[in-house]
Amino acid sequence: MLESYLKNRLIEKKILLMTHIVLGYPSFEKCFKIIETMVNAGVDLMELQIPFSEPVADGPVILHANQKSLAEGSTVEKCLDFAQNVTQSFDIPFLFMSYYNILFKYGVDRFAVAMAERNMKGAIVPDLPPEEGRDYLNAMEKYNLDPIFIFSPTTPDERMNYLASFGRGFIYCVARKGVTGLDTNFSGQLNKYLERCRMATHLPLALGFGVKDKKDIDFLKGKTDIAVIGTQTIRLVEKDGVGAVGEFIRSLG
């Protein structure tokens, strides 16, 4: 499903672009506008983060976005309603990204049902390794949703194979140590890591953490299938407003 969509898309484009927003930040209305702008500018897929009070893997920018969204009254229910609206309005695949407690408290099976009903394609849950994710994996399988797993530079080859055996859709490769939004050194070392990732899976590879401009994306062409822009667009909206997003996305192509 997601995998075949991505592979078809890759016939026409050298590298695909996935963006990330935090739902309810700066507001749900603005999120809708941002998504509309991104889709029009050619983004291929998007991850919608349901905010959590303890986003351990996120750096300061996304952390603040989580906190502000919650302070403004975001709830899981509002995020689900919003997702429904989004998938009905735009014709690209959308994924949820959140921490496991959000799914756990909602009920993992019930959450998967809610995703399927809203035509969400899959989920990224960064604090849920497959060892802890039996319920989640069963539910995702049952409702034909893709669980996206994560590789990191510290992941040994053997474990990459193990993770890939559970992943569907694509594999999210974290570019470096650390949290989201810090600088990444796009260099030869990254090539080696991406080669290791490629060996471990037939799934498309997405690379995220620190991707911020055309130069980074050009570097990644031919090495990865999807470039992930997360923090950079949130920063841009904070600095220059929603209007600046379209031009920025187009500048990457």
Place this chain on the structure above:
Amino acid sequence: MINRGYYDGFGGAYLPEILVATFDDLEDKFIKAKNDPSFWKEYTDIMSTYSCRPTPVTFAENLTNHFNGARIYIKREDLNHTGAHKANNVMGQGLLVKRMGKTRVIAETGAGQHGVATATMAAKFGFKCTIYMGEVDVQRQRPNVFWMDRLGAEVIPVREGTRILKDAINEAFRDWVSNMDTTHYVLGTACGPHPFPEMVSYFQSIIGKEARKQMLETVGGLPSRIYACVGGGSNALGIFKGFLDDPVELVGVEAGGRGLDSGLHASRLSSKDASIGVAQGYKTYFLQDSDGQMKKTHSVAAGLDYVGVSPILAYLKESGRVRFESATDREVIDAMSLTIKKEGLVPALESAHAFAQAFKEAPKLSKKDIILINQSGRGDKDIFTIADAFDDPGWKEFIKKKAEEYNA
């Protein structure tokens, strides 16, 4: 990681992928150390020469007479170097850091005790040290910040979230995911992903091992009840572990804050306000809303106002082995005041929760009963907080004058 550290469904290791290899290595080194008989000896040796182990058990004769019920004994963890049981865990993990060949340690701290203990250990072992501390706690525990500075640690005030202990833990994790090659995260309590709950309670079990022996040898019998305060749960598990197989009732006392009905408390196991969730890498009872967002907590004691609790204690609650109660801020201040006046002992505000609950129950027990209270730390170094809690006029006057001197 083969053993994922589950205690009847609580615990686990909900880790971001970037940390999985680090935890595998940590678990491996910990298991090797645990299985090496020389390691525990190395640990008890350093605790007897650098800290003050074995810490004594004190008979509280005046409190016993005052309540005219059970005989009250106190395990004196306050006599550890740096003034709290935190030293046990920190020195143990320090020895492990040496075995792992790492050169830097980081830690979170609430009240500041664990931060000071970690900075002390780092000074002794020659490690670089960074301490994350919620901004609110930096304000209310300034003297501990002073000592961490003197000890050469870098103290980073955390301005995210609720700006207390849980937020400091998040920041420490964010540091660790960048620097795990050189750095060990000295988690201060029996929480977090496996192997931390097991590892921290292993080092703290020295309290219960000693206490059991002391009760049998010097008091002549086991206590009928043991009281310990519960923040994350490390001092409670430390003493309880020595008595799990004995006919001894174990009582964990949580922060009742302004009362369980007020919502302003940190009682996860003794209130109806908590539910099972997964955060900060493990599954346990958290004070959270129906969406799974963590709630604000409150306690007069900075070391107790944590949203989660050790998965091992969550299991011991469900199995019925440990009873959980709570003490309000007011009850804690009163218990502390009485202990100071009657015994000349100054429990930390955290530890005073255990005293408060023991005082509620002691009069109802017979004179043949023995109860043991874990005095997990000493309060005299928290003079600013305690003076505020007592609303002490003489102290306020002194501080005003002192401020004028600095302004002059």
